[in-house]
Amino acid sequence: MRLYLILALFVIPAIAQQPLQQQIRTLAADAHGEVSVACSLPGTSLNCDLDPSAQPPMQSVFKLPLALTILHQVEQGKFTLDQPIPFLKSDLILPRPHSPLQDKYPQAGVDVPLRDLLQMTVTLSDNTAADMLLRLAGGANVVGDYIASLGITGLQLRDDERALHGDHPLQYRNWFEPQGAIRLLRTISDHSPLTREHTALLLQWMTVPSGRLDGDLPDGVKVAHKSGSSDVDNGIAAATNDIALITLPDGRRLAIAVFVTDSTADEATRFRVIARIGRAVYDCATQKQ
Secondary structure, eight states, X not given: OHXXXXXXXXXXXXXXXXXXXXXXXHHHGGGSSEEEEEEXXXXXXXXXXXXXXOOOBOGGGGHHHHHHHHHHHHHTTSOOTTOEEEEOGGGOOSSOOSOHHHHHOTTOOEXXXXXXXXXXXXHSOOHHHHHHHHHXXXXXXXXXHXXXXXXXXXXXXXXXXXXXXXXXXXXXXXXXXHHHHHHHHHHHHHSOSSOHHHHHHHHHHHOSOOSSTTTTSOTTOOEEEEEXXXXXXXXXXXXXXXXXXXXXXXXXXXXXXXXXXXXXXXXXXXXXXXXXXXXXXXXXXXTOO
């Protein structure tokens, strides 16, 4: 144990002295898979790109553009946040996915306020609630078209959670390029298409601990994020992802996206890789004024 600690003291400073892109490449190696990264801090030359145009399966990261689309439709007058949405028996996903909504109402047959469905989708990554929102929005194509209308490219959404739970290979055709995810985050942060009130609400729903990009940051740093994870199949985790807006001490927001694809590392290691990449980028960003 003592030898390990001594080695760690030398390894961590050595990584920190490397250029940022090389730091990220070194940290990413522990994932034993494919890692793609992008980031943005306006007004700086910050560059953390690692295969930023890759097309990794996004899993629940799609719930952020979905929520943005629904909030846009609210502002168009199509819905209201307090509007009751029928939770139908046909909305149930079996076998049961991660869904606090479905856990609470296993037989469905109740009305749920749209605001609650949005919060459960973004904050709790509720799969059943997300499918209800996707149905409400008009389907995957509607979400993709709205995001494209904002000038954001690199998103492909074809399937809902029900389909993904029934056919795991489908996840590889639902992807988000890291550089596209960064453009989405920058749009929300810098020139949101939503009202100030709805933008603040969305960021509030995103500001929950994830143990990923916020996992190695100093105490008190505000992180608004959306993560995504796949199941582990034959020892391979197809997707362990996080995209986030990290508020720096001077108030600027750093946008960062990390996607870990087809990793054979255990979950703790995958989370640690994302957290350490987040910390390396954060430390570099705080030095760029």
